[in-house]
Amino acid sequence: MNWHMKKKRKSVLNPNIENILSVKEILSGNKLAGARVIRLIEENDPQAFELLKQLYPYSGKAFIIGITGSPGVGKSTLINSMIQEFRKLDKKTAVVAVDPSSPVSGGAILGDRIRMQKHATDENVFIRSMASRGEKGGLSRAAKDAVIVLDTMGYEIIIIETVGAGQGEFEIANLAHSIGIVTIPGAGDGMQAVKAGILEKGDIFIVNKSDKPDVDQTLHQLNMMLEMRNSSRTDFQTTTGTDWTPKVLKTSAQNGNGVKEVVDTFLSHFDFMEKNNTFDTKKDEMEILYFNALLKDLALEKLLKYIKTSDRYVETIKEIQSCKIDPLSAAELLTDKLIER
Amino acid sequence: MKTTKKIRVLIAKPGLDGHDKGAKIVCLALRDAGMEVIYSGLHQTLDQIIQTATEEAVDVIGLSIMSGAHLPICEKLLAMMKEKGLDDIHLTVGGVIPYQDIPQLKEMGVAQVFPGGVSFEHIVTGINALETGEK
Ligand SMILES: Nc1nc2c(ncn2[C@@H]2O[C@H](COP(=O)(O)OP(=O)(O)O)[C@@H](O)[C@H]2O)c(=O)[nH]1
Ligand SMILES: [Mg+2]
Numbered sequence: 001m002n003w004h005m006k007k008k009r010k011s012v013l014n015p016n017i018e019n020i021l022s023v024k025e026i027l028s029g030n031k032l033a034g035a036r037v038i039r040l041i042e043e044n045d046p047q048a049f050e051l052l053k054q055l056y057p058y059s060g061k062a063f064i065i066g067i068t069g070s071p072g073v074g075k076s077t078l079i080n081s082m083i084q085e086f087r088k089l090d091k092k093t094a095v096v097a098v099d100p101s102s103p104v105s106g107g108a109i110l111g112d113r114i115r116m117q118k119h120a121t122d123e124n125v126f127i128r129s130m131a132s133r134g135e136k137g138g139l140s141r142a143a144k145d146a147v148i149v150l151d152t153m154g155y156e157i158i159i160i161e162t163v164g165a166g167q168g169e170f171e172i173a174n175l176a177h178s179i180g181i182v183t184i185p186g187a188g189d190g191m192q193a194v195k196a197g198i199l200e201k202g203d204i205f206i207v208n209k210s211d212k213p214d215v216d217q218t219l220h221q222l223n224m225m226l227e228m229r230n231s232s233r234t235d236f237q238t239t240t241g242t243d244w245t246p247k248v249l250k251t252s253a254q255n256g257n258g259v260k261e262v263v264d265t266f267l268s269h270f271d272f273m274e275k276n277n278t279f280d281t282k283k284d285e286m287e288i289l290y291f292n293a294l295l296k297d298l299a300l301e302k303l304l305k306y307i308k309t310s311d312r313y314v315e316t317i318k319e320i321q322s323c324k325i326d327p328l329s330a331a332e333l334l335t336d337k338l339i340e341r
Numbered sequence: 342m343k344t345t346k347k348i349r350v351l352i353a354k355p356g357l358d359g360h361d362k363g364a365k366i367v368c369l370a371l372r373d374a375g376m377e378v379i380y381s382g383l384h385q386t387l388d389q390i391i392q393t394a395t396e397e398a399v400d401v402i403g404l405s406i407m408s409g410a411h412l413p414i415c416e417k418l419l420a421m422m423k424e425k426g427l428d429d430i431h432l433t434v435g436g437v438i439p440y441q442d443i444p445q446l447k448e449m450g451v452a453q454v455f456p457g458g459v460s461f462e463h464i465v466t467g468i469n470a471l472e473t474g475e476k
Contacts, residue, residue: 039398
């Protein structure tokens with residue numbers, strides 16, 4: 001054993017574990033296997049990519065629900081009660097709960113599952129905490145890939161908890177089939193959502209902590225804003241009646257009040273989409289977005305590697321250093337040359 | 342693809358201890374050392390701890406025990422970990438633990454013991470050492 005092998009972090013896998021990391025074990029719902037694959041996904045391990053390729057054809061069965069809203073509004077508590085309702089319907093339910101990483105240390109405290117621990121020993125519930133690891137809005141490819149694994153493990157309902165709706169390819173609307181936006185009573189919070197551009201993405205608006213004052217006012221505000229949103233829309237779905245009218249509900253997640261209605265409404269949103277064939281359209285869109293995101297990652301990685309190992313790259317560096325060319329022109333020239341080929 | 346490894350730790354409080362101030366501060370210290378810490382709250386049964394460690398795919402379980410029951414709890418948990426295929430996870434324990442119990446805990450397979458009064462720095466170094474294989 002040389003020095004650098006000794007220094008290397010030990011693998012998360014011991015040799016006995018490696019042989020449970022198979023497509024077969026994951027498809028059979030083996031929690032240990034599924035959990036370890038998700039870990040490899042987070043660590044960008046090439047082994048995970050290979051497994052995902054084999055798993056992907058088995059995915060696409062789950063109904064994926066996004067739950068988003070500011071910290072402290074009660075998302076985790078609500079999800080805890082939602083799990084209970086889904087379990088009453090005998091649905092295998094999984095949760096991916098994303099919390100922000102500390103920008104300073106890169107570490108994170110993941111405390112969402114504190115509120116869900118009563119389901120920890122339910123064989124048909126799987127809860128996975130995930131750190132955002134610097135992704136804006138908290139969602140990343142790791143969240144998407146984890147959902148694929150859980151889907152192939154047979155979880156019928158997968159709930160993603162995030163603070164904020166995310167951005168780019170992996171924003172919540174591109175990861176989930178149905179989006180719940182959680183707010184609390186009190187003026188201002190509804191407006192925040194509009195400002196954050198979230199209003200457009202919501203399928204169900206949930207005013208949680210309805211045991212507190214000013215609930216009706218907040219419900220009213222939200223309803224007004226949604227009416228405005230709808231009346232300003234003239235797109236195809238709206239005019240053909242295949243557009244879902246967002247619902248506004250109130251809950252008191254702590255004691256479970258209103259949560260059954262939330263679950264029923266998510267399920268009726270699912271039925272609505274199925275009936276109008278918009279579910280498949282949505283799935284197709286999500287798939288192409290996933291492909292585009294992968295393409296972006298891989299293209300960047302592979303092309304950069306290709307460029308940086310070329311003689312031309314070495315020459316260009318020298319030319320910049322000797323002031324023969326400026327960095328801007330050099331970068332442009334090098335990439336243009338690549339495409340010409 | 343660039344691999345990105347982070348140490349994942351489950352901090353759990355088994356039994357009926359009334360508060361978790363200490364455990365929460367340990368969580369903060371580990372986070373500030375760049376680790377991902379899953380905190381599962383008070384009053385965890387051993388079954389809950391096993392399930393959580395499984396689903397969260399952690400490298401380390403850190404128990405916080407104030408009740409004096411650390412010997413039977415660790416023994417039972419280690420046996421359960423072995424049974425459930427979690428024997429590659431390091432078990433550590435902190436809290437109110439008399440120094441004379443440390444050899445026995447290590448003997449049964451506890452990787453690190455952090456009795457009351459050890460510094461957070463010590464805990465961070467101890468857990469880092471487990472994962473880099475340096476003692
Ligand atoms: N009064 C009241 N408090 C609630 C309700 N739901 C959650 N909480 C509390 O709000 C706090 C934050 O809840 P949590 O679920 O962690 O919020 P999250 O950050 O959005 O996931 C906790 O102290 C909960 O007990 C509710 O319906 N009513
Ligand atoms: Mg939460």
